[in-house]
Amino acid sequence: MAANANRRSRIQATSTILDLAMAGVRQARLDDAGAIAGVYVVAWRSTYQGLLPADFLDRMSVDELTQRWGTTLVQARGPVFVAEDGGQVVGFASGGPERDRNPTFGAEVYAIYLLPQAQGKGLGRSLVRAVASTLQAAGHRSLLIWVLRDNLRARGFYEHLGGRLVGEHLLDFNAGFSVPEVAYGWEDLEPLTRPHG
Numbered sequence: 001m002a003a004n005a006n007r008r009s010r011i012q013a014t015s016t017i018l019d020l021a022m023a024g025v026r027q028a029r030l031d032d033a034g035a036i037a038g039v040y041v042v043a044w045r046s047t048y049q050g051l052l053p054a055d056f057l058d059r060m061s062v063d064e065l066t067q068r069w070g071t072t073l074v075q076a077r078g079p080v081f082v083a084e085d086g087g088q089v090v091g092f093a094s095g096g097p098e099r100d101r102n103p104t105f106g107a108e109v110y111a112i113y114l115l116p117q118a119q120g121k122g123l124g125r126s127l128v129r130a131v132a133s134t135l136q137a138a139g140h141r142s143l144l145i146w147v148l149r150d151n152l153r154a155r156g157f158y159e160h161l162g163g164r165l166v167g168e169h170l171l172d173f174n175a176g177f178s179v180p181e182v183a184y185g186w187e188d189l190e191p192l193t194r195p196h197g
């Protein structure tokens with residue numbers, strides 16, 4: 001019985017990896033830190049224009065973020081996936097255990113960003129599936145994502161994927177300003193791990 005269940009879950013994991021590879025999504029490697037940092041800066045500047053102070057966005061540094069992502073990838077505390085188009089990294093997502101002792105949601109998507117030209121093509125859904133499947137394989141059952149309250153496009157995406165509004169707080173950027181965020185939760189992350197369509 002247990003052997004069959006293990007076999008089924010191995011087959012499912014292999015088929016998920018194959019699906020994701022077809023969709024252009026793969027696990028991040030250590031040498032992706034610079035590409036991830038580049039996507040991060042471009043996506044933040046376009047997404048958060050008007051939502052975060054312009055001088056804060058201007059000061060973002062690809063070099064500094066490359067170091068930070070290098071450390072994240074070496075520490076490997078949770079899944080990091082990248083999306084590629086034509087061999088170039090055009091997006092990424094990361095996740096791991098929920099960071100604020102939430103009693104209901106055990107895992108969290110920490111970040112998900114695509115270059116503007118890569119949005120709206122299904123890559124966001126595939127990145128969420130990749131992170132959710134890895135978290136599920138690590139034993140997590142539920143998932144949370146924080147998003148700026150006024151980032152309406154991303155909120156629409158999470159609602160479309162079945163997320164339920166489950167929290168709100170003020171996020172202090174430790175840079176002289178705070179911004180309201182809301183949380184979307186999935187009490188069961190299974191639907192996020194299934195192939196679409």
Ligand SMILES: CC(C)(COP(=O)(O)OP(=O)(O)OC[C@H]1O[C@@H](n2cnc3c(N)ncnc32)[C@H](O)[C@@H]1OP(=O)(O)O)[C@@H](O)C(=O)NCCC(=O)NCCS
Nearest residue numbers: 112113114119120121122123124125147153154156157160
């Ligand atoms: C938010 C983001 C990750 C979504 O990824 P994406 O690749 O653009 O979205 P997808 O193309 O995978 O969309 C998946 C599904 O969600 C739907 N969807 C996407 N945005 C939607 C919206 N605002 N409202 C309703 N449905 C939406 C799509 O129509 C699609 O539906 P289908 O698969 O059932 O046909 C991406 O747009 C992005 O990087 N945005 C900028 C950065 C950002 O805001 N990140 C989130 C920080 S918390």
